[in-house]
Amino acid sequence: MVKNVLIVDDDKEMLLALREGFKKYQESFAVLLAEDGLTALEHLKASVISLVVTDLKMPRMDGFELLAHVMEHYPDIPVIMITGYSTPEMERLAREGGAVGYIAKPFLIENLARQIMTTLRKESEGGTLHSVNSGMFLQLIEMEQKTCTIRLEDKTSGQKGILFFKEGELLDARVNHLKGESAAFKIFSWDEVNLSIQNGCALTENKIQKELQPLILEAMRQKDETATEETPMAVKENVDAWNQASPDLIKTIKSKIEKKVGKQCGLEDIYQDDSWDDQVDKLSTLGNYFNIGKLMLGYIDKGDANDYILLLTEKTTVLAVDPKCPRDKILQVLSD
């Protein structure tokens, strides 16, 4: 599911450069542009935005005002702030205001892209499901009393929506400008959806008073009666696929490292990330040229807060580590 990233900056050249630079990430996220905070608000109303990247100093509505608005009305949307006038005080204010990231200009587009990908990944940390009947799945969420944020995409219309659950209770929903019950009806009327699950729910206020079941039934009544019902088996198969996917590999790697290196191994995050594939392919050419075989592992220091270990299996698995981690030990464990 391609996610929408809204980039807000009054510097048109900067916007165009970012749009151009992010083209290679178009399979992961789409870019929407706004030249100031007020235009950004229109995008927030009209589309389902997954992440906002905003400049601080802008006319009409500056980055801090936009951040405050997003935190109040769209608390599920993370915000990354960028500024050409960075001071420790500004960074502190941005962080206290709720920004998940703060980047001083000038910066490398790849660094911002990486931060965007890392932040977006949290949106689907609980897994993703394709071509499922939303009603069936959402009842499972209710039964399991899950607290999560679910983003859905209607496979027919391409429309996107979001549902907020706290301990199995539906708190709110949003589809474009619709909110609350009307948005929930809209989402439940979708036959087949792709969805991603984020653990946790940023909302606390309950804006939907009805139980989930009556809401779904009401939405069903509004649907074409001739539509074929999805079978529960289809959901089960997808859930099984979701359970058996990469999380197993990630758990295995994590426990292996923690067992052999210790809990203080400096491991910050593990995830699968195909944005490295192009770089990995080019680095792999060294192995062919010098006849030393296939590239298995890589340790990369880009001067970021974390260093990266790339484990090159079928998919590229990235381990974000503290630069002071016992890297040789970790590489040894991963080589075994």
Added chain:
Amino acid sequence: MQEIFKDILSIDGVKGLMVLSFTGDLVFEKFVAKIPRDSGNMNWSQLVATLGGMRETDLIFEKGRIYMRRTDIGYLLIFVGLFVPMAMLRLNCDILLPSLTPEKSNKRWSRLFKR
């Protein structure tokens, strides 16, 4: 330049090294062990472009390892076997990298004026 790299080349398991400019030109190379190379050409400028933004890269292949460091004059690539004291290698790089600085251009100008 050979003198600068003497300590690194004497570490057990180090097979050789190369220095590539930021445009991918070969600045220096010295191999103390034979490494068979593929007959095809290697696109060094593409490799250097890929390394852009990386300060340090350690690549482990099936039959060898390549440790790379960004320097003021380009990228240093050190070719090692699979069993090499990497901490010692990194330490040696930390010590020698400050001595790898771009040639000062005023020397060239002075030569020109002498003529």
